């Protein structure tokens with residue numbers, strides 16, 4: 001079993017990465033494989049151009065092939081679980097992860113069921129405000145793709161600004177640890193019963 005975590009922050013090793021890693025630590029303890037995917041630098045994804053090619057072609061791909069999108073979508077389709085992570089930018093998600101979910105929404109609308117029955121969760125790093133709004137945006141994507149959303153002891157967010165500061169948010173970090181446990185529990189139930 002494998003869970004991919006997609007970090008929508010331009011800071012590859014920033015707070016969002018640390019939150020996803022905290023979830024991964026629990027998954028790894030439960031012997032579930034993980035892969036952290038950053039959308040920063042060369043993995044930058046452009047926005048949807050609304051060309052409609054994916055709707056016509058139905059080939060599980062976006063017609064824009066010179067960026068990281070198709071590789072990222074293939075990794076999501078191959079995984080058993082998907083964690084989407086973003087820092088709060090201007091009371092919402094980053095443009096990097098918004099580009100991913102916009103384009104994925106179109107390709108997946110044209111090719112239904114590719115994420116069906118996967119396990120998903122959103123995690124958010126914030127300095128102060130807007131975390132719920134960003135959390136909702138990512139959850140709306142996961143929810144509309146027939147995935148099972150996993151909860152924890154609070155909404156999956158933690159507070160910090162400079163790199164590493166989220167690790168001082170004890171409640172936020174405990175929430176991530178528990179989220180990892182809950183994702184692992186559900187994945188094991190699904191995979192034991194679907195054999």
Ligand SMILES: Cc1cc2nc3c(=O)[nH]c(=O)nc-3n(C[C@H](O)[C@H](O)[C@H](O)COP(=O)(O)O)c2cc1C
Pocket residue numbers: 009010011013014015016017086087088089090091092125126127128129130131159160161162163
């Ligand atoms: C362009 C920009 C916009 C931001 N907007 C917000 C905001 O609206 N609310 C907030 O709480 N933090 C905001 N922040 C702070 C980040 O959410 C915070 O520093 C977060 O921990 C960064 O996570 P990262 O290290 O994974 O990038 C903003 C940061 C940047 C660079």
